[in-house]
Amino acid sequence: MNTLIRAVRPWGQALSDVTLVAGEAGGKITAVEPHDPARVVPGGVTVVEGRGRLLLPSFSDVHVHLDSTRIGLPFREHTGGPGVWTMMMNDRQNWRNAEVPLQDRVNDTLGRMIARGTTRVRSYAQVDVDCRLERFDAVAAAKEKFAGQASVDIIAFPQAGLLLEEGTVELMEEALKAGANVMGGIDPCTLDRDPAKHLDIVFGLAEKYQVPIDIHLHEPGELGVFSTDLVLERTRALGMQGKVTMSHAYQLGSVNEATTRRLIDAFAELDVSLASVAPSAAGQLPIPLLTEAGVRLGLGEDGQRDYWSPYGNTDMLDRTWQLAFTHGFRKDELIEHCLAIATIGGASILDPRATRLKDTAHRPGVEVGDPAELLLVDGETVASTVMDRGRDRTVIHAGRVVADQLELV
Numbered sequence: 001m002n003t004l005i006r007a008v009r010p011w012g013q014a015l016s017d018v019t020l021v022a023g024e025a026g027g028k029i030t031a032v033e034p035h036d037p038a039r040v041v042p043g044g045v046t047v048v049e050g051r052g053r054l055l056l057p058s059f060s061d062v063h064v065h066l067d068s069t070r071i072g073l074p075f076r077e078h079t080g081g082p083g084v085w086t087m088m089m090n091d092r093q094n095w096r097n098a099e100v101p102l103q104d105r106v107n108d109t110l111g112r113m114i115a116r117g118t119t120r121v122r123s124y125a126q127v128d129v130d131c132r133l134e135r136f137d138a139v140a141a142a143k144e145k146f147a148g149q150a151s152v153d154i155i156a157f158p159q160a161g162l163l164l165e166e167g168t169v170e171l172m173e174e175a176l177k178a179g180a181n182v183m184g185g186i187d188p189c190t191l192d193r194d195p196a197k198h199l200d201i202v203f204g205l206a207e208k209y210q211v212p213i214d215i216h217l218h219e220p221g222e223l224g225v226f227s228t229d230l231v232l233e234r235t236r237a238l239g240m241q242g243k244v245t246m247s248h249a250y251q252l253g254s255v256n257e258a259t260t261r262r263l264i265d266a267f268a269e270l271d272v273s274l275a276s277v278a279p280s281a282a283g284q285l286p287i288p289l290l291t292e293a294g295v296r297l298g299l300g301e302d303g304q305r306d307y308w309s310p311y312g313n314t315d316m317l318d319r320t321w322q323l324a325f326t327h328g329f330r331k332d333e334l335i336e337h338c339l340a341i342a343t344i345g346g347a348s349i350l351d352p353r354a355t356r357l358k359d360t361a362h363r364p365g366v367e368v369g370d371p372a373e374l375l376l377v378d379g380e381t382v383a384s385t386v387m388d389r390g391r392d393r394t395v396i397h398a399g400r401v402v403a404d405q406l407e408l409v
Helices: 084-097 101-117 132-147 168-177 194-207 221-237 259-271 287-293 315-325 332-351 382-388
Strands: 002-010 014-023 028-034 045-050 056-057 059-064 118-126 153-156 184-185 212-219 246-248 271-274 297-299 375-379 392-395 400-404
Touching: 002 028, 014 184, 014 297, 056 332, 056 382, 059 271, 059 297, 059 315, 059 332, 101 118, 101 132, 101 392, 101 400, 118 132, 118 332, 118 392, 132 153, 153 168, 153 212, 168 194, 194 221, 212 221, 221 246, 221 259, 259 287, 271 332, 287 297, 287 332, 297 315, 297 332, 315 332, 315 382, 332 382
Parallel strands: 002 045, 002 056, 059 118, 118 153, 153 184, 184 212, 212 246, 246 271, 271 297
Antiparallel strands: 002 014, 014 028, 056 375, 375 392, 392 400
């Protein structure tokens, strides 16, 4: 089935007519031509009116906790305390008592994400002795329900660590057997307090089930660098280049310039990617240096109005604005680069074979041969679209329209 997007501006450039083909293996862009108002549309071709809107790659949310969402529920007072363990225990005490069942919450949140332009997702699913696989099962069911509208990878995530509660490792392995796409890890030093054993388990299970790895790293400064060096050491030793992502890792640039340069070079050499949630934190690795070195960098919304934080609204365009704002970007090129990170950057984390960002001026994803994972959105320029966060959106997954001009609530 072919689709023609008429009178649209790829990455804000000249008016074009863009042809897509859908298929079981996913859709592709087959033609990008100057807009012709008199173009004759063959029978059987679906027409999408661009109306002069921008055509962008759809968003890739590579760091979201679908299993903890409270999107759409009444706002509640934040009751979490400081630290990962305290916050996790607060979540454990409350997540079952929400106003609607977990499955409904997960489904509603993923549906809203798609309506706002996200068609590629990597979600955490907490696995521990309290919830066992209940939260994983909810995310897996949502993945199946929305399979025709978005692709979803699931991280088996040991939010409570791997070593602190007996039976956790066995449950993690059950999740991998049940179809988790990614093996998760978290704060090897500050949470489990045995970084070697923690990472031995993470890399061991990833190797056994042939899945990539995502390490949650909140650890500060030199301690975070220490844990990262252990991750890099194992990545090199086990030949897992291109299969490891460091998430958060927001203080790796806080030690000194030489350490920053060394880490960026090591990430590039071993093809270790980074997933940011655009925190307001000092000491982050510089985005332009990461991109210039060839490091894959993606963006995600993290938890969304959940028991950890009142922030998040399922809109990656808002999170793109936040990424630009927290890094102090003012130049159009850098603001647009944040949008490239939120779209193609994240896609390259999900599939290391996908197109990668070459520099801060690179704008891929809307050319012939690219996947038909696309977003039409109103705006004067790409930078203004990030600033204004337009609401007139059409979302395309695998060459087919999956959301169109929905009222965003």
